[in-house]
Amino acid sequence: MRREFALPDVGEGLTEAEIVTWNVAPGDQVQVNQILCEIETAKAAVELPSPWAGTVGELLVQPGQTVAVGSPIIVIETAEAEPAAAPAPPPAPAAAEERGPKIGEAGQDGRIATLVGYGPRPGSVTRRPRKRPAAPPPPAPEPRPAPAAAPATDGRATVPLAKPPVRKLAKDLGVDLRTVTPSGPDGVITRADVEAAAGAGSAAPAVSSGGERRVPIRGVRRATAAAVTQSAFTAPHVTEFLSVDVTATMQLRDRLRADRAYRDVKLTPLAFVAKAVCLAVERTPELNARWDEDAGEIVYHDHVQLGIAAATPRGLIVPKIRDADTLSLRELAIVLAELTETARAGKTPPSDLVGGTFTITNVGVFGVDTGTPILNPGEAGILAVGAIKPMPWVVDGELAVRTVCQLALSFDHRLVDGEQGSRFLADVGALLSDPGLALTW
Known part of the structure; x- marks a missing residue:
């Protein structure tokens, strides 16, 4: 059964979040509560667990994209069969009220069930206007030698694996993780990999420097401003x-x-x-x-x-x-x-x-x-x-x-x-x- 997991409200009324990194790729098997991705809101970095067990069908959002709460971000194919046409017998009222909808599903009032309660009611949140061009397709990775212990490509080239501190280091040093050759277990990029890439990049001529470095305004910095x-x-x-x-x-x-x-x-x-x-x-x-x-x-x-x-x-x-x-x-x-x-x-x-x-x-x-x-x-x-x-x-x-x-x-x-x-x-x-x-x- 195809199920879409919608971005939950993890911060008591937040309206959007940025996808920082995916921990899974299409075709991966996931269990309930397995971490799917890390997101960054205006307040904190949060890991999102899977509400279902199944197979990852599709990643609907790329790392770096900002999406609204309630927007589908990943498709998971579960082993459950499609519901039959005949209506199922209604559950006992008390049990239904106590159980409620699952994470990512809408309740009776239309609000999306989240990790910490419910998201905003439909129509109750107005997002600020955003002048954002359509998200371009993920760039193809440049040819590079594959690690000896891993195949040349495993379908994750657009989703580099690295821990949050390593990602921050890469951002501070201006290193694109998609160009870094991982040396860690299971293709994980390490701090040493980033530092090596930064050192190699410093020896090359700057493409367009002008004596400045530009960093997107997002997350905590945007919220603080x-x-x-x-x-x-x-x-x-x-x-x-x-x-x-x-x-x-x-x-x-x-x-x-x-x-x-x-x-x-x-x-x-x-x-x-x-x-x-x-x-x-x-x-x-x-x-x-x-x-x-x-x-x-x-x-x-x-x-x-x-x-x-x-x-x-x-x-x-x-x-x-x-x-x-x-x-x-x-x-x-x-x-x-x-x-x-x-x-x-x-x-x-x-x-x-x-x-x-x-x-x-x-x-x-x-x-x-x-x-x-x-x-x-x-x-x-x-x-x-x-x-x-x-x-x-x-x-x-x-x-x-x-x-x-x-x-x-x-x-x-x-x-x-x-x-x-x-x-x-x-x-x-x-x-x-x-x-x-x-x-x-």
């Missing part, structure tokens, strides 16, 4: 700055590190900032709200869904710490470490990149003192944390060397007045200057 542009021209930004003596906080961190409860915890200054933000939000809830233009309302959130801006090889992403205001300092430190490691490995699930209410961006890790951060769309505030370093400071009328950090708070002036934004920033600074204040609030 759209988000910051929308935010900058929708929400009236105000940014305030504050220099803080964080000597007491750094001393507290040193003491806690020696405590048995924290010995296995990576306790960073960012954990203290996150805790201070959650405490300050309780006194100024306007910083944990959003502006609902359509409803004409200001929506105040009960909990802090704290975004942490993270620089990754794929670009800037902002994973969220759920209900951060309910976590202790130790719990925040543990979640921060896990969140950072997952983001850098490119494994952040799309569901962790949506639904934030306030964001922290740590520019201090790059040695930067401060900046003017742009709000994430739908959020009322974002706090930039600068480098923590020794500086001259006046203490009790005397000049001393103290550990100092600069904070920069941007907020949406539709939601937050200057007095409220100033009070919030002052509260965060006070908690970092004297952590003991938390006991009095």
